[in-house]
Amino acid sequence: MILSLCVLTPNRIVWDSEVKEIILSTNSGQIGVLPNHAPIATAIDIGILRIRLNDQWLTMALMGGFARIGNNEVTVLVNDAEKGSDIDPQEAQQTLEIAEANLRKAEGKRQIIEANLALRRARARVEAINVIS
Amino acid sequence: MSCSNLTMLVSSKPSLSDTTSLSFRSSLSPFQLPSSPAANNPSRSSSVTPIHCGLRELRTRIESVKNTQKITEAMKLVAAAKVRRAQEAVVNGRPFSETLVEVLYNINEQLQTDDVDAPLTKVRPVKKVALVVVTGDRGLCGGFNNYLIKKAEARIADLKQLGIDYTIISVGKKGNSYFLRRPYIPVDRFLDKGGLPTAKEAQAIADDVFSLFVSEEVDKVELLYTKFVSLVKSEPVIHTLLPLSPKGEICDVNGVCVDAAEDEFFRLTTREGKLTVERGVSRTATTDFSPILQFEQDPVQILDALLPLYLNSQILKALQESLASELAARMSAMSNATDNASELKKSLSMVYNRQRQAKITGEILEIVAGADALT
Numbered sequence: 001m002i003l004s005l006c007v008l009t010p011n012r013i014v015w016d017s018e019v020k021e022i023i024l025s026t027n028s029g030q031i032g033v034l035p036n037h038a039p040i041a042t043a044i045d046i047g048i049l050r051i052r053l054n055d056q057w058l059t060m061a062l063m064g065g066f067a068r069i070g071n072n073e074v075t076v077l078v079n080d081a082e083k084g085s086d087i088d089p090q091e092a093q094q095t096l097e098i099a100e101a102n103l104r105k106a107e108g109k110r111q112i113i114e115a116n117l118a119l120r121r122a123r124a125r126v127e128a129i130n131v132i133s
Numbered sequence: 134m135s136c137s138n139l140t141m142l143v144s145s146k147p148s149l150s151d152t153t154s155l156s157f158r159s160s161l162s163p164f165q166l167p168s169s170p171a172a173n174n175p176s177r178s179s180s181v182t183p184i185h186c187g188l189r190e191l192r193t194r195i196e197s198v199k200n201t202q203k204i205t206e207a208m209k210l211v212a213a214a215k216v217r218r219a220q221e222a223v224v225n226g227r228p229f230s231e232t233l234v235e236v237l238y239n240i241n242e243q244l245q246t247d248d249v250d251a252p253l254t255k256v257r258p259v260k261k262v263a264l265v266v267v268t269g270d271r272g273l274c275g276g277f278n279n280y281l282i283k284k285a286e287a288r289i290a291d292l293k294q295l296g297i298d299y300t301i302i303s304v305g306k307k308g309n310s311y312f313l314r315r316p317y318i319p320v321d322r323f324l325d326k327g328g329l330p331t332a333k334e335a336q337a338i339a340d341d342v343f344s345l346f347v348s349e350e351v352d353k354v355e356l357l358y359t360k361f362v363s364l365v366k367s368e369p370v371i372h373t374l375l376p377l378s379p380k381g382e383i384c385d386v387n388g389v390c391v392d393a394a395e396d397e398f399f400r401l402t403t404r405e406g407k408l409t410v411e412r413g414v415s416r417t418a419t420t421d422f423s424p425i426l427q428f429e430q431d432p433v434q435i436l437d438a439l440l441p442l443y444l445n446s447q448i449l450k451a452l453q454e455s456l457a458s459e460l461a462a463r464m465s466a467m468s469n470a471t472d473n474a475s476e477l478k479k480s481l482s483m484v485y486n487r488q489r490q491a492k493i494t495g496e497i498l499e500i501v502a503g504a505d506a507l508t
Contacts (some may be wrong), residue, residue: 008229010332010449011222027430027438041236042429043438063336066439068236077233079445080332110348114340 001035005051007060007076014081015060021052022074024067039070044078046120048128059084061128063121084128092129096122188492191485195478202474208273209467212460216364219457222329226453230446237443240436251433252347253377253440261298263321263351264288265338265374265448267358267455268308270326274463277359277367278307284369285357289318300351302341304452321345330452332445338452339445346375358451359458365465367458374447377440 005022007015023032025047044065051058065078099122103115186194266285268278285301285308292299300321303312309323322341326334345351354375359367428435 008232010226010229010335010446012225013228027434031429038427040427040429041240041435043435064438065442066236066435075232077229077236077439077442079336079442108348110344110350113344113347117340117344 001072003033003035003037003072003074005074005076007049007062007078007081009078009081014083015051019051019053023050024076025049025062026067033069033074035072037069037072041068042066044076046117046124048084048124049076049081059128061087061121061124063124082125082128087125087129089126089129092122092125096126098122188485188488191481191488195481195485198474198478198481202471202478205467205470205474209464209471212463212467216457216460216464218329219453219460223450223453223457226446226449230450233439233442233446237439240432240439251437251440253343253375253437253444256376257349257352259297259352261300261351261353262292263300263302263342263345263354265302265304265342265354265356265358266308266312267356267451268303268305268311269455269459270306271459271463272307273466274459275466275469277459277462278305278311281357281359281369282308282311284371288355288357288371300345302338304338305455326452330449330456332449335445335449335452338448339441342375342448343441343444356448356451358455361454361457361461364461367461372447372451374444377444 002018003020003022005015005017005019006013021032021034023030024042025045027043027045031042044062044067046064047062049060049062051060061082061084062076062078063080065076067074067076069075096119099115099119103112103119106112106115264285266281268281272278289299300319301312302322302324303309303320304324304326306325309325312318312320312323324334324337324341342354346354353373356372356374357369358372360370361367
């Protein structure tokens, strides 16, 4: 049995092909999905998605969204998704540092909310690069 | 130059109360602007006042009109090509929005009995409203930017009358320069959008709106953009963005209706048609989830994850529609300008030829008279 994965963003289809296994970071922790998984619906946190193609692991940074699993089909709806190999490590690291600095000097409820979001996005991107193994 | 009163129009626009609002307007001021919209009146300048100027001036004028015509023609073609690209962008986003609507519909069904309490759906008494004003980045597109800004002004006046505080989030260069010149209008943030709208730009706006709303700085967010109806028609609309209501109806706690009459509520079960001349609203097939589907988290939490996605796709759609309308407006403005230029060229060459003929006739008469005098 093979799992078909479909990652959709408002702009385009990021991934639409068959995979062996995926690991999703959901709001309640990471879950691994193998073929013949029970049908579930879950919210996806800002974090990484790991995809196994045969013996190769790929990572993708997901910017929060929703996933539906069932019938050996996984549909992932996210605001933005970037493949780990497409991210520029230096740029991502810089963005992370800027986000950290911004959070430290954020004042007021609103700025903190914004800075936190930015930091989590930046962190997910850096993780997506570093996890490649 | 002595030839005045000629209507060489790039575009005609109904005059604002404030004439400085558009940069290229001032460059046109020596010419007289008729007050009728150019869109439905292509043959208008046949009754212009006579042209009084010399042959040489006429020649330069004809030359410059010819050049202008070339430019407007080119701009028209460029806009037409870009409309296609904008159309493709909408088509690319289709799978996402279709799946999203389907999932939202299903979850709403499941939650019908529950009391939904997601932060983005919380309806509070409205004390302050954020207006997201989406304008274009460039001019030369007829009344496109003007109409939207006028709409925004009208909305601001409405809110003032109701005694509700407001703030503006301006998207697009034209709106930015308009609000920058009016420091008495409170603007929360200026945002730029370059080229084709992508999820990144929509995300920037969504982040801003989200934090404003969640931190309770504003109690309602409205989106002002130009809805694309067809290639020749588009209209500025006001759209309530937040609070999102799964049921689609928003009623103020105080009993005062804050929504403008033409306010459009979003519908969760429908999606916009594609960018063709007709705008169809088709219903997405909402197949039911398999009955054994489990929710990994609380349904409310899942709704919480979905609503920002929905917010984003709404904003993205508004940006795309706004761009499509801008390009369509530019296309028609430029084709009008091209028509006007060719008409002007025609009447100028007619005058030129007449004057030249008159001059030749005069010269021949002189020669004949001179020859007569010699004999």
